[in-house]
Amino acid sequence: MALHPAGRPAPAAGVVPVAAGPSAGGTGTPTPHDAVAARCVLTAASSLRLTLGDTTADLLSAHAVLPDGTVVLAVDAMSRTGGLLVAARGHTGAVRLDVTHLAPVAVRSRVRARLRILGTARRFDPAALDSCDPATVMSLLDLPPVALWAIAPDEVVLDRTADPVSVDLGAYRAARPDPIAVDEAAHLAHLTRCHRDVLDRLGTLVDPAASARVVPVALDAEGIVLRAERPDGHTDTRLPFARPVTAGAGLAEALRTLLA
Missing domain, CATH: 2.30.110.10 (Electron Transport, Fmn-binding Protein; Chain A)
Structure with a gap:
């Protein structure tokens, strides 16, 4: 569930806030x-x-x-x-x-x-x-x-x-399953363990003031979701890749493109 604190600045271009959590009922339109x-x-x-x-x-x-x-x-x-x-x-x-x-x-x-x-x-x-x-x-x-x-x-x-x-x-x-999402846990663990500098730079895209703890919480072939955690809640923001990633080796280039 994504909580959006009041007064949060509008996201930068290419940054997509993730919608709020599941509804209590009803049936949506499949995609x-x-x-x-x-x-x-x-x-x-x-x-x-x-x-x-x-x-x-x-x-x-x-x-x-x-x-x-x-x-x-x-x-x-x-x-x-x-x-x-x-x-x-x-x-x-x-x-x-x-x-x-x-x-x-x-x-x-x-x-x-x-x-x-x-x-x-x-x-x-x-x-x-x-x-x-x-x-x-x-x-x-x-x-x-x-x-x-x-x-x-x-x-x-x-x-x-x-x-x-x-x-x-x-x-x-x-x-067919998303080729990146299937191994998402391993990819996120590797990013957190070995590329903290990259994550810190990506974090400035969703929290320029560096007032929150930014954690990668989701990853698939088309983008990465970063969570900005604050004492009163959190905000999930999706950063879409320029093009879909088909293998783990392409993730580094996709992340570099986001930073550029």
């Missing part, structure tokens, strides 16, 4: 970027909550995402949760997955998005490996050595900085 954001949330998450009827289970490092957006879960077939998945097989919308997307840095108000998926469970078909890229195959091999279940989404709802939106399933299946 093409929502499908990419949903795929990023799923791919970057290390855990998710599985709900079957009135039973919930928190799965840690037990899911992977196929190129078409199908979610693969590693759940022991002999466990209670596995038994419920067996009972739910083939029933549309019988499986619910919830993912909370947190800013990967130590700041207040870390929740950036919540993703809800209602889907249909089936046993994972090894033939699906034929359509997987090497990175996806490796993510599947990293799953616990128990039964694999494929959850085909029937409904995808993303709750970010506006009203929750129902993501178009066709767009969701066709989307």
Whole structure:
């Protein structure tokens, strides 16, 4: 949630204040970027909550995402949760997955998005490996050595900085995760640890008076979000890159262009 203190100067050209936090209700209008954001949330998450009827289970490092957006879960077939998945097989919308997307840095108000998926469970078909890229195959091999279940989404709802939106399933299946956002935590840690001087200079773009602690809280292929923290709140400001970054090696040039 972004709090904008009264009397804050207007942002400089190219600086975009991030909108206020999620609304209490209602359904917003989906955009093409929502499908990419949903795929990023799923791919970057290390855990998710599985709900079957009135039973919930928190799965840690037990899911992977196929190129078409199908979610693969590693759940022991002999466990209670596995038994419920067996009972739910083939029933549309019988499986619910919830993912909370947190800013990967130590700041207040870390929740950036919540993703809800209602889907249909089936046993994972090894033939699906034929359509997987090497990175996806490796993510599947990293799953616990128990039964694999494929959850085909029937409904995808993303709750970010506006009203929750129902993501178009066709767009969701066709989307690919943002190449930078997937490794966002590692990129932000590297920036903070090794390039504090660059961050300090970027901070002057959002807080020229240097009256706040400026922290990078979000990063994707199209820009970086800096948070100016003050005792009475904080302000998130997005600095868009001149052009999308396709690999981590291009981040340095994109940041230099912002400073220029």
